[in-house]
Amino acid sequence: MDLRSAAELAITLAREAGDFAVAEHDTARIEAKGTGADLVTHVDREAEARIVQALRERYPEHAILGEEEGEQGAAAGARHRWLIDPLDGTHNYVLGLDVYGVCITLCEGDRPLVAVVHDSPRRRTFWAIAGAGAWLSQGEDKEPRRLVLGTGVPLDRTTVAFTQGYEVGHDDERRNDLFTSLERGTKRVLRSWAPSSDWGLLVTGQLGAMVAYRNEIWDLVGGTLLAEEAGGAVRTDPAGELIVVGRPQTVEELDALLGVTRAATEARLSEDAPLPEQKDVASSPFTRIPRRERIAESSLAFAVHDAHPVSPGHALIIPVRQIPTWFDASPEEMREALELVDVVKARLDAEHAPDGYNVGFNAGASAGQTVFHAHLHVIPRYSGDVDDPTGGVRHAVIGKGFY
Numbered sequence: 001m002d003l004r005s006a007a008e009l010a011i012t013l014a015r016e017a018g019d020f021a022v023a024e025h026d027t028a029r030i031e032a033k034g035t036g037a038d039l040v041t042h043v044d045r046e047a048e049a050r051i052v053q054a055l056r057e058r059y060p061e062h063a064i065l066g067e068e069e070g071e072q073g074a075a076a077g078a079r080h081r082w083l084i085d086p087l088d089g090t091h092n093y094v095l096g097l098d099v100y101g102v103c104i105t106l107c108e109g110d111r112p113l114v115a116v117v118h119d120s121p122r123r124r125t126f127w128a129i130a131g132a133g134a135w136l137s138q139g140e141d142k143e144p145r146r147l148v149l150g151t152g153v154p155l156d157r158t159t160v161a162f163t164q165g166y167e168v169g170h171d172d173e174r175r176n177d178l179f180t181s182l183e184r185g186t187k188r189v190l191r192s193w194a195p196s197s198d199w200g201l202l203v204t205g206q207l208g209a210m211v212a213y214r215n216e217i218w219d220l221v222g223g224t225l226l227a228e229e230a231g232g233a234v235r236t237d238p239a240g241e242l243i244v245v246g247r248p249q250t251v252e253e254l255d256a257l258l259g260v261t262r263a264a265t266e267a268r269l270s271e272d273a274p275l276p277e278q279k280d281v282a283s284s285p286f287t288r289i290p291r292r293e294r295i296a297e298s299s300l301a302f303a304v305h306d307a308h309p310v311s312p313g314h315a316l317i318i319p320v321r322q323i324p325t326w327f328d329a330s331p332e333e334m335r336e337a338l339e340l341v342d343v344v345k346a347r348l349d350a351e352h353a354p355d356g357y358n359v360g361f362n363a364g365a366s367a368g369q370t371v372f373h374a375h376l377h378v379i380p381r382y383s384g385d386v387d388d389p390t391g392g393v394r395h396a397v398i399g400k401g402f403y
Contacts, residue, residue, distance in 0.1 A: 018120030089194025101196030105222030115222030152247030158208035209246025354380030
């Protein structure tokens, strides 16, 4: 799939939806939404309908999830799915505050590939393609500017944004504890009620981090990709309810303040059977993979797509606990990891229909290991992907594969 073409379409649609919202502001028709205090306008519905129509015309095989109309387009099990919030910050829009925007994200499974976040009143468009960086476009006649986050400053000099999902109430104990900790531990907590605005402030360096609690997927996934492509770090709690995204130093300090990953560590250390000594979890890049990117998981292991695949569908099976090599895993960890190999194979068979597989691990630097957090490679193979596959994994020692 041509991701650049998909990004260009999403940018165009986001800008058109944003311009439509600005033009319709003074005549917006307002209705109550659901049983709570949420609002919706004709702009929300009309903008989503226009975006959906354009996506259906270009990508009829894709699924679409819109904030207003839910699942649309192809079947929900389609390989690709678009997430749409056509008017993020509706309350601000109704109040006359110029703090609202548009969020459009393209995912493959749960993994975001393209993200577009548009600041409608200012016509600033933030966008990213997985593996190709994060960018800011201001007008069709200006070259995009690449966005790069710094490491951060101490929390007492940092402003962070806090956002929460629609269903989170005032009596949510965890939400209240989080907010209290943020107010006491940082310089200032911003509550814009428009994640699209917060993402823009974050990737341009105005905020240190975004703390999101039980947020809706369409406002969260694309912004997280934007921040990661700008060099940001991500921490997610075991339940996937709390996500902290931002400058690496800031995220690390917020993790310590809020205990984002502490619960997972404590749960693993409380198991009846003693496990081998654990290294500092912050040292492994696998511990920073957002939970939403997992394609399969169990209590002791999880699977993700390889960030640098050698073939379509290349996946990794990773123990939750950080251990240096496969030989340091407990019998329970080995068993669950191998069970996930079968789960991942079934998924890859359905999605890619490969002709064979290589499955294995590297243990030690001399064997080619570069990330010292044990992991299994599940590599789909296809007829013709190399001239002569004879010998398979024997080619790990160059020149010794044939016999």
